Amino acid sequence: MDSNLAPTLKVILTGATGMVGEGVLHECLQSPLVEKVLLLNRKPSGFVHPKVTEVIHANLHDLSAVENKLIGYNACFFCLGISSVGISKEEYYKTTYELTMHVAETLSRLNADMTFSYISGAGTNANGSSNWARVKGKVENDLKLLQFKKVYNFRPGFLKTTPGLKNTLSFYKYIAWLFPVFRIVAPGMVGSLAELGLGMINATAYGYPKDTLEVKDIRAAAQRKT
Template sequence: MDIRAIITGSTGMVGEGVLHECLQHPDVTAVLVINRKPCGVQHPKLKEIIHEDFYDMLPIAAQLHDYNACYFCLGVSSVGMKEAAYKRVTYDLTMELAKTLAALNSDMTFCYVSGGGTDSTEKGRSMWARVKGKTENDLLKLPFKAAYMFRPGFMLSSDGMKNTQAFYKYVAWMYPFFRRYFPQWVSTLAELGQAMINATRYGYAKPVLEVKDIVSLAHHP
């Protein structure tokens, strides 16, 4: 399958890892990253658009045609944020790009990185979980060919990545223990990237993927 993917968040830990997997995969023939600052990666498959205002995709919409996958890895921590501010940088920003892409690419598979504990009811106590839940729910209503919500937990970063968060570096040595005794909560960042690619290639039985689903799809034969 010829995958032409758009990736957001490639200057962060998750997006960088997904980008790495896409550049290595033979079925991914073209990658477009949209960033506010350069990601610093060069590759024959790769094109980059520097765009400051993610709340307005109209200025770059003409460059977003003819892609059949979007791997949305852009996100911020909710720590210290009020709900209105977090909703703006999570829900509003995501939906602006998603609606633009849905209008341009009817055959697109949209993969959204959410998080373990996301609240699909949108009514729970956790602010971030409600906002993520609303984002997931409204993405699933858009007219994409398919949309999948990925809820990873702890992820072991791939070697050589520049944007791995300090916390993940400090506890990486415990990964074998976590994987053995808490497999429902841990995966590798490479598995997340592979699972997104395989969701585009093969689809998946349900739209919301927890960690066990991510690992299973990553190793699809």
């Protein structure tokens, strides 16, 4: 299939003020497959681009006041997330599970033709020993029960950052030089933000044979043209 004949994506993106969300947004703004992007943020992102509009809404647990602005989209790239380090299990569950599911339930009701792509993480397992892995696994499973056209769960590992972006975490800047080494010794755990963004775009536009994409699948989806 020629890319000019591919579906036009109208994307709702969360988490643009974080490293992963900004990286995915960067790929959306460059992609001819993406017509427009609505940023659903709790605070202003500062991004200005002809493709971008923004809805600022502090309480993503209750979207009733902005529902009318979330209609007419066929893709969601859900990149909002927090680390489990240093917070209670209750707080992690509220943000990682309850917030995600409320946004997803709202969007599935408003946009019947939507494909929902969720940034999970390598090692996610609903029956795993780690709390974060179990919570994200529950999100992955419960998203599939909603009335979306399709749900994809993306499980990136260590990510090579995209040069020039403003929300890159300092930790990643300091160890970026190790990326070629990691890619050789642990190829199944190492990818890039560019591959993640392209993988989400291409899986949504062209489909992918798996609904849970590990690092190698993300890389394959990123390279897909039809």
